[in-house]
Every structure is written in structure tokens, then in C-alpha cells.
Amino acid sequence: MALLEVTNLGISFGGLQAVSGFRLSVESGHLYGLIGPNGAGKTTAFNMLTGMYVPDEGNITLDGVDITGKTPEFISKAGIARTFQNIRLFKRMSVLDNVKVGMHNKVTYGMWHGIFRDGVFRSREKEMDQKAMELLDVFGIADKADYVASQLPYGEQRKLEICRALASEPKLLLLDEPAAGMNPNETLELRETVRKVRDDFGIAILLIEHDMKFVMGICEEITVLEYGKIIAHGDPETVSNDPRVIAAYLGGDDD
Amino acid sequence: MQFLGYLISGISLGSVYALIALGYTMVYGIAKMLNFAHGDVIMVGGYMVYFTFCSRGWHPLLAVLFAMAVxxxxxxxxxxxxxxPLRSAPSLAVLITAIGVSFLLQNSAMLLWKSDPKSFTSIISMDPIxxxxxxxxxxAETIVTIVVSVIIMIVLLWFVNKTRIGHAMKAVSEDRGAAQLMGINVNGIISLTFAIGSSLAAVAGALLLSSYPTLVPTTGAMPGIKAFVAAVFGGIGSIPGAFLGGVLLGVIENLSKAYISTQLSDAIVFLVLIIVLLVKPTGLLGKKIAVKV
Structure with missing residues (x-):
């Protein structure tokens, strides 16, 4: 059975059917892309997967656990982490603390240990610091651990967001337009980072992206959405040659 | 020498405001709402100490712990x-609800414990210094109040800045949605914030009544408003700001009572607030929030 199994997922806002009949099957260690024109429902699909929206219909199963309509914190614990289209770091907290918040449910100790600062507290905090530094090191930003997050340059903020998401040790990582607003060099670097994450952490990655070169160059399987419906699915080559996809992106005759 | 005396008792009064202001500021920072019922929690705390310590002769520490728990x-x-239930309602609805809760608490107290003033015995039985x-x-009340408040303040700052739960609180305060996606139980964090704020209100009630020993169902109203002012004064959402605001407010109030006019002291306090907000709208230690246009 696949890691993530989505069947017939749908949601509407008032009279607008934002997404319908969405299905997806994700295996560990693979890279998936979700593309489509603006307003196609990509982020809405992400929001349903992470519990921000409760779907009207359909099913989401992660690793055999039904997570349909569960709360974001339940889904986070179950193993899905995400980044955002517009970066949503905890801007006033340090780089290190951002990553440590990501570990919220992974390294735990009771409040009283925290208040009394006993051995449990100190060893757990040390463990967290160490893990967080290792993660930051993978992304080459360990030397900036003490910076306030908002001081980082844009590209590194993107990296930190991925880092924070990985801190929760997810089985599936969702990246919402990771290359948005990046210059070509940063995009190139990001591609390497995403590959590295998949290889080093062995997790599944599903990403939304508008940069076609980026998506085609990195994803093994692509799903194309238009007006909330899947219009194509397959490997990059199949998808890029699909007449409906070309029509959706370039505008074509409706027939 | 007299000035020093007024100053110290001002700092003491201010420490009580600070303790209450911490509740306002933390709840505002994390739940993004003004809990106007916070002042009345002080009153409930006061009655709890009164019934256990003053009437039944419990050990003062035990009585305060009991009041904190309640x-x-x-x-x-x-x-x-x-x-x-109003988590996603407009903030005005929440504000009005908070005022409603405040009235509910005051009137319930009047119904349960009658409106005649109770005279409170100080929980501190040490000689004046x-x-x-x-x-x-x-x-001794004055000194104990200052010491207790400073200790609480240090522990709280440390808790928020250094522990895992504290980090979660800061995360919720910055971006509730993102925090939730990190697996943080936002409702749990908000409950915890209310718990901390309310237990501090109980301590504040016991200390306040030890210095100003008249207990009525509306005892919490004025200190509550002043502590809210202190929180805004110091920069709402900021813990050190609440403390600084509280202490300054207490000092200003006490000194104007001593040297200007007893009747006008409250007016002076609010005048200072208005001036500070005109010059620095985010309060003394408030952070400027850049609004994206």
C-alpha cells in the first residue's frame, strides 16, 4: 500500500467547487509534482492534506491511518509537514528556535521538568539543540543558528522553512511553491537541496511549483489540475506532451 | 526620605499591576484578545484567600496556593x-463577551458572597522593616510584594524563552496556523496561557488585598483596568513591557497621590498613558509591526 492514498477528494466554498475528484498515490522516497494554472486548486489540495480545510468528500490515508478531516496537529503528528507559498517562519525567533519548534512533538518533557530545570529538562534540551544543529548543517545554515529568522536572506529563509518542516520527522513533505521569488541561482541550489532531502531522509516529497523547468527536472510523477479537476497525470514527458495540459497553460481551443 | 517611602510603596503597588498585566499581555500575545474579565479573577482569588486564610485560619501559603488553583x-x-467557541469570530464579538464575563463574575460574587465589604487580614505576618x-x-507587605513579583517575572521570562512549551507559546503568538502545522496543540497552549495568567491574578489579589484590605465584588475592576493600561503602556504582548509598564504606573500613581492630588492621581495616570501612546503608539517596549501594503 502506498504511503499516502487520496481518493475522490473534494471541497467547495459556497457555490464554488474548488477541488473535486482529486486522487493521488504517493510512495516513500519519490518526488511528486502538482501543477496547474493559478486558481486551479493546488494550495486548496495542500490545505486539505494538512488539515487546514476539512474536505467535503473523499478520503486521505497516510501510512494506513485515516487522516481525513483531522486537525492540523494530528496530521503533523501522523507525519505530514509542509512549507508555505509565502514564507511563514516565526520571524522574531532565532533560526535555531524555529527548528526546535518543529520538533515540538518529537522531543518532549513535561512542563514541571521545564519549570524545575532538572536533569530531564537539560538532557532533552541538549538533545534538541544537537538535532537542530545537525539539520541546519545539512542545509549549510548552521553558522547562522543565532540569527533572528527575519535577518536571513530570502533563499536561506526558504531553506530554514524546509529545515523546520523536517524537524518534525515527517514521512511526507509538502512544499508549496518552494522556488517562488528565487533567482535562477537560488532555484538551482534549491533543486539540489530538495533532491538531497529526498535521498538523505528517504521521505516522499510533493511539491507545487510554477517553474516548469524546475518541476520537469526534478519530479518523477506529475499531476496537473485545472479548475479543481485532474486533467493529466504521469511522468514529466507524458504530461508536457499532453494536449490538454498545453491548452491549459497556453490557452487553446476548447473542443 | 519620605520620597523614598512613596517610591518604594509605588513600586510595590506597581508590582501588583505588573502581575495582573502579565495576564493581559500574555493572553493578548497568544490568543489575540483582550480578556476584560481578567480583573475579576483577582477578586475571586481574593475571596478564596479570604475564606480559607482569614475565616478558617489556613496557612497563608496554602491559602494562596488554593486560590491559585481555583x-x-x-x-x-x-x-x-x-x-x-468564538475563536474565529470577529474580535469585537470576543471583546463584548469578555465584558459580559466580567459582569457575570462580579454579579455572581455579589449573589454568593454579598456586597458588604469584607475586611481582609494581611497574609504577611512580618514586622515592618x-x-x-x-x-x-x-x-513587610511592600517588600514581599516586590520580591515575589520579581521572582515570578524572572521565572516566567525564562519559561517562555527557554522551554519547549514556551517556544510553542511564542510560535502560536507569531503565526497560529504555522504553529498548528508544527504539531502544536493551539487550544492547549491558549488554555495554558489562561491558566498561567489566572494563577498570577490570584497571587496579585492576595498581595493587593494585603496592602489594601477591603474586599468587595468589584475589588478587581479598577486594578484590572489599570493593569490593562500598564500592559498597553509597556507594549501589549511583551512580558518585560507589562512589568515595566506596571511598575511605572504604580510609581506615577503613588507619587502623584503624594505630591499633586489624591483625587487627581488616576487622571494623571491616564494622562501619562495618552502622552506615551501619542509619542510611541506601540508602548514602551512594544514591537512595531510592519503592515504589508
């Missing part, structure tokens, strides 16, 4: 019953 429960219940060769005698 107020913690009360705070969590208020949040759960009155505010949580005289300094400068007996020229100045400072009540």
Missing part, C-alpha cells in the same frame, strides 16, 4: 466556555 480552573473554564536608622519604616 483561579486557574476558573480561567481555563472561562476560556473554554466563553472564548473558544525600618531603614535609615528608623527614619523610614516600610511594611
Amino acid at each position: 483561579c486557574t480552573l476558573l480561567g481555563i473554564t472561562i476560556e473554554r466556555v466563553a472564548y473558544r 525600618s531603614i535609615a536608622g528608623g527614619q523610614l519604616s516600610i511594611p
Whole structure:
């Protein structure tokens, strides 16, 4: 059975059917892309997967656990982490603390240990610091651990967001337009980072992206959405040659 | 020498405001709402100490701990019953609800415990401390209040900045949605915030009544408003700001009572607030929030 199994997922806002009949099957260690024109429902699909929206219909199963309509914190614990289209770091907290918040449910100790600062507290905090530094090191930003997050340059903020998401040790990582607003060099670097994450952490990655070169160059399987419906699915080559996809992106005759 | 006396008792009064202001500021920072019922939690805390310590002769420490427990429960219940269902409602609805809860608490207290003033016995049974060769005698309550408040403040700052739960609180305060996606139980964090704020209100109530020993169902109203002012004064959402604001407010109030006019002291306090907000709208230690246009 696949890691993530989505069947017939749908949601509407008032009279607008934002997404319908969405299905997806994700295996560990693979890279998936979700593309489509603006307003196609990509982020809405992400929001349903992470519990921000409760779907009207359909099913989401992660690793055999039904997570349909569960709360974001339940889904986070179950193993899905995400980044955002517009970066949503905890801007006033340090780089290190951002990553440590990501570990919220992974390294735990009771409040009283925290208040009394006993051995449990100190060893757990040390463990967290160490893990967080290792993660930051993978992304080459360990030397900036003490910076306030908002001081980082844009590209590194993107990296930190991925880092924070990985801190929760997810089985599936969702990246919402990771290359948005990046210059070509940063995009190139990001591609390497995403590959590295998949290889080093062995997790599944599903990403939304508008940069076609980026998506085609990195994803093994692509799903194309238009007006909330899947219009194509397959490997990059199949998808890029699909007449409906070309029509959706370039505008074509409706027939 | 007299000035020093006024100053110290001002700092003491200010410390009580600070303790209450911490509740306002933390709840505002994390739940993004003004809990106007916070002042009345002080009153409930005061009655709890009164019934256990003053009437039944419990050990003062035990009585305060009992009051803290009751107020913690009360705070969590208020949040759960009155505010949580309004989590996604417009902030005005929440504000009006908070005022409603405030009236509910005051009137319930009047119904349960009658409106006649109870005279509170100080929970501190130490002798006044005289300094400068007996020229100045400072009540022990004053000193204890300052010491207790400073300790609480340090522990709280440390808790918020250094522990995992504290980080979660800061995360919720910055971006609730993103925090939730990190697996943080936002409702739990908000409950905890109310719990901490309310237990501090109980301590503040016990200390306040030890210095100003008249207990009526509206006892919490004025200190509550002043502590809210202190929180805004210091920069709402900021813990050190609440403390600084509280202490400054207490000092200004006490000094204007001593040197200008007893009747006008409250007016002066609010005048200072207006001036500070005109010059620095985010309060003394408030952070400027850049609004994206």
C-alpha cells in the first residue's frame, strides 16, 4: 500500500467547487509534482492534506491511518509537514528556535521538568539543540543558528522553512511553491537541496511549483489540475506532451 | 526620605499591576484578545484567600496556593466556555463577551458572597522593616510584594524563552496556523496561557488585598483596568513591557497621590498613558509591526 492514498477528494466554498475528484498515490522516497494554472486548486489540495480545510468528500490515508478531516496537529503528528507559498517562519525567533519548534512533538518533557530545570529538562534540551544543529548543517545554515529568522536572506529563509518542516520527522513533505521569488541561482541550489532531502531522509516529497523547468527536472510523477479537476497525470514527458495540459497553460481551443 | 517611602510603596503597588498585566499581555500575545474579565479573577482569588486564610485560619501559603488553583480552573473554564467557541469570530464579538464575563463574575460574587465589604487580614505576618536608622519604616507587605513579583517575572521570562512549551507559546503568538502545522496543540497552549495568567491574578489579589484590605465584588475592576493600561503602556504582548509598564504606573500613581492630588492621581495616570501612546503608539517596549501594503 502506498504511503499516502487520496481518493475522490473534494471541497467547495459556497457555490464554488474548488477541488473535486482529486486522487493521488504517493510512495516513500519519490518526488511528486502538482501543477496547474493559478486558481486551479493546488494550495486548496495542500490545505486539505494538512488539515487546514476539512474536505467535503473523499478520503486521505497516510501510512494506513485515516487522516481525513483531522486537525492540523494530528496530521503533523501522523507525519505530514509542509512549507508555505509565502514564507511563514516565526520571524522574531532565532533560526535555531524555529527548528526546535518543529520538533515540538518529537522531543518532549513535561512542563514541571521545564519549570524545575532538572536533569530531564537539560538532557532533552541538549538533545534538541544537537538535532537542530545537525539539520541546519545539512542545509549549510548552521553558522547562522543565532540569527533572528527575519535577518536571513530570502533563499536561506526558504531553506530554514524546509529545515523546520523536517524537524518534525515527517514521512511526507509538502512544499508549496518552494522556488517562488528565487533567482535562477537560488532555484538551482534549491533543486539540489530538495533532491538531497529526498535521498538523505528517504521521505516522499510533493511539491507545487510554477517553474516548469524546475518541476520537469526534478519530479518523477506529475499531476496537473485545472479548475479543481485532474486533467493529466504521469511522468514529466507524458504530461508536457499532453494536449490538454498545453491548452491549459497556453490557452487553446476548447473542443 | 519620605520620597523614598512613596517610591518604594509605588513600586510595590506597581508590582501588583505588573502581575495582573502579565495576564493581559500574555493572553493578548497568544490568543489575540483582550480578556476584560481578567480583573475579576483577582477578586475571586481574593475571596478564596479570604475564606480559607482569614475565616478558617489556613496557612497563608496554602491559602494562596488554593486560590491559585481555583483561579486557574476558573480561567481555563472561562476560556473554554466563553472564548473558544468564538475563536474565529470577529474580535469585537470576543471583546463584548469578555465584558459580559466580567459582569457575570462580579454579579455572581455579589449573589454568593454579598456586597458588604469584607475586611481582609494581611497574609504577611512580618514586622515592618525600618531603614535609615528608623527614619523610614516600610511594611513587610511592600517588600514581599516586590520580591515575589520579581521572582515570578524572572521565572516566567525564562519559561517562555527557554522551554519547549514556551517556544510553542511564542510560535502560536507569531503565526497560529504555522504553529498548528508544527504539531502544536493551539487550544492547549491558549488554555495554558489562561491558566498561567489566572494563577498570577490570584497571587496579585492576595498581595493587593494585603496592602489594601477591603474586599468587595468589584475589588478587581479598577486594578484590572489599570493593569490593562500598564500592559498597553509597556507594549501589549511583551512580558518585560507589562512589568515595566506596571511598575511605572504604580510609581506615577503613588507619587502623584503624594505630591499633586489624591483625587487627581488616576487622571494623571491616564494622562501619562495618552502622552506615551501619542509619542510611541506601540508602548514602551512594544514591537512595531510592519503592515504589508
